[in-house]
Amino acid sequence: MSLLVPGILRVPTRGHGDNCFLVTDEDGLTLVDVGWKSAPAAIRQAVEASGRSLADVKRIVITHAHPDHVRGLAELVARTAAEVLVHELDAPWLAAGRVPRAGRSGTFGRTIDRLPLLHWDPVTATRTVADGARIGPLRVIHTPGHSPGHIVLLHEPSRALLVGDAVFNRGGLSSGHDALAADPGVRDASYVRIPRDVAAVGFAHGVPLIGEESAAGLAAWLDR
Numbered sequence: 001m002s003l004l005v006p007g008i009l010r011v012p013t014r015g016h017g018d019n020c021f022l023v024t025d026e027d028g029l030t031l032v033d034v035g036w037k038s039a040p041a042a043i044r045q046a047v048e049a050s051g052r053s054l055a056d057v058k059r060i061v062i063t064h065a066h067p068d069h070v071r072g073l074a075e076l077v078a079r080t081a082a083e084v085l086v087h088e089l090d091a092p093w094l095a096a097g098r099v100p101r102a103g104r105s106g107t108f109g110r111t112i113d114r115l116p117l118l119h120w121d122p123v124t125a126t127r128t129v130a131d132g133a134r135i136g137p138l139r140v141i142h143t144p145g146h147s148p149g150h151i152v153l154l155h156e157p158s159r160a161l162l163v164g165d166a167v168f169n170r171g172g173l174s175s176g177h178d179a180l181a182a183d184p185g186v187r188d189a190s191y192v193r194i195p196r197d198v199a200a201v202g203f204a205h206g207v208p209l210i211g212e213e214s215a216a217g218l219a220a221w222l223d224r
């Protein structure tokens with residue numbers, strides 16, 4: 001794990017640059033995304049290494065209901081009793097345990113969604129969140145397209161941005177595979193909603209951008 005900015009730890013959950021984030025707040029920890037089935041073990045280790053226990057995880061915010069973000073969720077909910085927050089448009093997917101057919105724009109996406117590996121134990125959200133909602137120090141920004149209820153989260157004290165799968169940083173910035181997105185056109189139209197004046201960027205997939213100058217790379221890419 002490593003510090004993204006004061007108040008946010010980046011927790012790698014898998015060897016391919018997949019991350020979730022632990023946000024410290026006065027009343028405990030907020031976890032942003034979970035990861036695949038093996039992620040809870042990495043998350044527990046990171047929580048304990050920071051001098052806390054899993055019981056301190058009060059909230060789990062899901063940027064969107066895709067398997068690589070939620071397969072470990074049911075286990076973590078059982079072990080923490082944390083609240084689960086997700087945008088209302090992705091809540092039905094979370095509760096269904098898989099991405100619906102209409103949730104992918106391309107044949108490739110719809111084909112892989114048939115694999116049991118991409119299904120998860122259903123979870124009912126404790127609370128749904130909408131654009132502009134506050135979750136402790138985090139501000140919710142609705143960025144539909146990758147999924148209908150995709151959100152990015154702005155950590156207001158530091159202006160670090162957690163972008164989920166709105167933007168990837170695997171060997172350079174990208175929007176990911178169109179076939180895996182619900183609607184690539186809507187996704188691209190959502191880029192205008194992403195703040196540019198940020199101090200750091202945490203990606204669900206890829207290495208973070210740290211410092212205003214490096215985060216400016218996000219703005220340049222969004223406005224390309």
Ligand SMILES: [Zn+2]
Nearest residue numbers: 064066146165
């Ligand atoms: Zn995704």
Ligand SMILES: [Zn+2]
Nearest residue numbers: 066068165204
């Ligand atoms: Zn993802």
